[in-house]
Amino acid sequence: MTKKAAAQLTTYLADLPTVRLVEMVVSQAEHDVELRTQLLLEAASAGGGPLDVSSYRRSFSDALKSGSANRRDYARTSGPWARAVTGVVGQIGDLLPDHPAAVIDIAEYALGRVDVTMSRVDDSSGWFSQITAEIESIHLRACEIARPDPVALAGRLFALDVDSEWDILYDAPSRYADVLGDAGLTELKRLADERWNSLSDAERASAERGHFHLVKIREQLAKASGDVDARVELLAQDLSYPYDYVEIAEVLIEADRGDDALAWAERGLAAFDDTDHQMRGDSRLDDVALAGWAERGRTAQVDELVWRRFTERPNLERFQRLKRWTTETGTWAEHERRAVALLEERGAANAAAAAKRPTPINRHVAARIPAPATHDDLVSVLVSEDRLDEAWTVADEHGASLSVWMELAKASEDARPLDAARAYARDVEAQIDRKKTWTYERAVEQVAQIRELYERGGDPSGFETYLADLRHRHGQKTKFIRLLDEAGLRPV
Numbered sequence: 001m002t003k004k005a006a007a008q009l010t011t012y013l014a015d016l017p018t019v020r021l022v023e024m025v026v027s028q029a030e031h032d033v034e035l036r037t038q039l040l041l042e043a044a045s046a047g048g049g050p051l052d053v054s055s056y057r058r059s060f061s062d063a064l065k066s067g068s069a070n071r072r073d074y075a076r077t078s079g080p081w082a083r084a085v086t087g088v089v090g091q092i093g094d095l096l097p098d099h100p101a102a103v104i105d106i107a108e109y110a111l112g113r114v115d116v117t118m119s120r121v122d123d124s125s126g127w128f129s130q131i132t133a134e135i136e137s138i139h140l141r142a143c144e145i146a147r148p149d150p151v152a153l154a155g156r157l158f159a160l161d162v163d164s165e166w167d168i169l170y171d172a173p174s175r176y177a178d179v180l181g182d183a184g185l186t187e188l189k190r191l192a193d194e195r196w197n198s199l200s201d202a203e204r205a206s207a208e209r210g211h212f213h214l215v216k217i218r219e220q221l222a223k224a225s226g227d228v229d230a231r232v233e234l235l236a237q238d239l240s241y242p243y244d245y246v247e248i249a250e251v252l253i254e255a256d257r258g259d260d261a262l263a264w265a266e267r268g269l270a271a272f273d274d275t276d277h278q279m280r281g282d283s284r285l286d287d288v289a290l291a292g293w294a295e296r297g298r299t300a301q302v303d304e305l306v307w308r309r310f311t312e313r314p315n316l317e318r319f320q321r322l323k324r325w326t327t328e329t330g331t332w333a334e335h336e337r338r339a340v341a342l343l344e345e346r347g348a349a350n351a352a353a354a355a356k357r358p359t360p361i362n363r364h365v366a367a368r369i370p371a372p373a374t375h376d377d378l379v380s381v382l383v384s385e386d387r388l389d390e391a392w393t394v395a396d397e398h399g400a401s402l403s404v405w406m407e408l409a410k411a412s413e414d415a416r417p418l419d420a421a422r423a424y425a426r427d428v429e430a431q432i433d434r435k436k437t438w439t440y441e442r443a444v445e446q447v448a449q450i451r452e453l454y455e456r457g458g459d460p461s462g463f464e465t466y467l468a469d470l471r472h473r474h475g476q477k478t479k480f481i482r483l484l485d486e487a488g489l490r491p492v
Contacts, residue, residue: 051095056102059091060109066081066085076121085127092138096141104139104146108139114132140175151187161213164213173188192218228255241277242272244268246285262289286306290305306322307322307338314346340381347378373399373401375394375399376400379404402430413453417454424450440479440483441483444480444484
């Protein structure tokens, strides 16, 4: 608005009767959520009388239901919606100095409404987590100022945490420990134990979110009390996964009870090693046991476990774990020879199995089937050990997947630039075959890199031969050729 327009409008409004002005503002507020919320909240705290808590509740609820979050076809959060909600949250926070007890009431209501609304609205943008955190922070500050009855507060915190569908007031025992004091924490524990004891065995084993929150608040209470054995007992109620044993071991390690931690890790290994559990061989559990054995000089057990894990799934990741642990035990040289030999055997077995597979009669179908990457793991391991000559020999003889060719090329840019260029040329063809603008652009970038590698290898004429052949074979792909021209990749 220009200064002249503002002056004209000011003069006009100043001459209007108060009743007319009120009618205009109310009419506008009916359609403008932010204006309506602002006016209602200002009215709720005006006049020096008691604070109108219900107005703040209603304003927060209206803001939650405003904008795209209220659509029936696709209710979702958005930036404008979040600004409206956080605006109300900010005004609730402004009440802290003078009305902390009322803020506790309003914030708890707001958290309840958030929990309900999150189940109905798509929050892919993630606004709810920020809004929830802001309300929780205001609630905690209000409790620190007002110091409500700790037993009553414990009851409300328990309900908001355990009975909510989402993570509302998660970790309340530690965050509110100072406000709750001994009396409040005792009440929280009583409520948690009472709820737990009311569940059947089947319900306790349930993965329902409500039970998850109940389990977690019991663990948090045990942690707050400093009772290590109580924490272990609670964690040991569900040992469905190897990582459950890791959590117990971590609690014991934190309490400087390393022997007990190792015993639990060994129990975990024994519980899953002879099963087909999907998480069998969890490296996190292995690491607890391996570290415990290494500290106690039990190197034979370290070697046995990491070698067994490698033989179960001989790949780069497990090769590197084998190297890490057997280097500590001083047996890496022996294990490296065994590991590479095993990878060679597996590669040969894979190649033999692939050779027995029937070839499609249709030659066009057969041409589209990529050659089996039988020796990928071996090539990756040789690259990781900087044994590039051996890696190239294996890759050239047996082939490799494109990603492994790229690993080999990147590692060889300095030592074998011409071989690296040859490998990168495979990626150029793969990108061109996808026939997208962005893949053409990537292919052109790769061609430029290939030129640098030919120059580094002392064979610039070799690049000209490669480029001429590339342009000839893909000459009808005009967009690709144009991009090559724009990048200065033309024949000399």
